[in-house]
Amino acid sequence: xxxxxxxxxxxxxxxxxxxxxxxxxxxxxxxxxxxxxxxxxxxxxxxxxxxxxxxxxxxxxxxxxxxxxxxxxxxxxxxxxxxxxxxxxxxxxxxxxxxxxxxxxxxxxxxxxxxxxxxxxxxxxxxxxxxxxxxxxxxxxx
Numbered sequence: 001x002x003x004x005x006x007x008x009x010x011x012x013x014x015x016x017x018x019x020x021x022x023x024x025x026x027x028x029x030x031x032x033x034x035x036x037x038x039x040x041x042x043x044x045x046x047x048x049x050x051x052x053x054x055x056x057x058x059x060x061x062x063x064x065x066x067x068x069x070x071x072x073x074x075x076x077x078x079x080x081x082x083x084x085x086x087x088x089x090x091x092x093x094x095x096x097x098x099x100x101x102x103x104x105x106x107x108x109x110x111x112x113x114x115x116x117x118x119x120x121x122x123x124x125x126x127x128x129x130x131x132x133x134x135x136x137x138x139x140x141x142x
Contacts, residue, residue: 002106008052008067011097016063020087021056024063027083028054028076050075071100073117073125082123089121 016024025034025045034045037055046053052067065084067073088096095118104111118126 002104002108002111004111005069005103005105006067006071006100007069007103008065008071008073008098008100010065011099013057013060013062013064014087014093014096015061015091016056016087017061018058020090021054021063024054024080024083024087025056027079028052030077047075047077047080050077052076052080065096065098067100073100076125081119081125084119085121085123088119093121095120095126 021043025043028047029045032045034043034054034056036042037044038057041058043056043058044053045056050067050073051069051071052065055064055066056062057064084096088094097116097118099114099116101114102112116128120126
């Protein structure tokens with residue numbers, strides 16, 4: 001039986017003062033307490049349904065967002081993209097881009113893929129439109 005996995009990674013870490021990190025963490029995990037990482041230099045908060053995580057580096061004052069193994073974009077709490085959008089607006093960014101990889105423990109039809117999406121300042125999750133080119137008529141040689 002194959003095992004399917006989806007990993008999500010943000011394209012960049014985002015500068016984030018502690019008070020904004022607290023807002024993002026609360027938007028992701030509610031009243032749960034984040035885990036301490038790297039001694040007392042960082043925090044990690046993981047949403048139990050979506051498996052989306054925030055790591056906050058206190059020394060660099062920045063966050064990094066990712067999801068491991070079975071991350072599910074459809075399970076992200078509605079408050080989280082809005083809180084991230086507000087932070088992006090404060091930072092003067094238009095969006096934060098993410099990549100995702102769909103993989104499987106076996107190579108079987110349609111078992112691997114991936115793509116990208118963005119979260120904008122309004123908290124919208126935006127996926128690109130992929131348009132396949134139309135077949136062109138073959139050129140006749142003169």
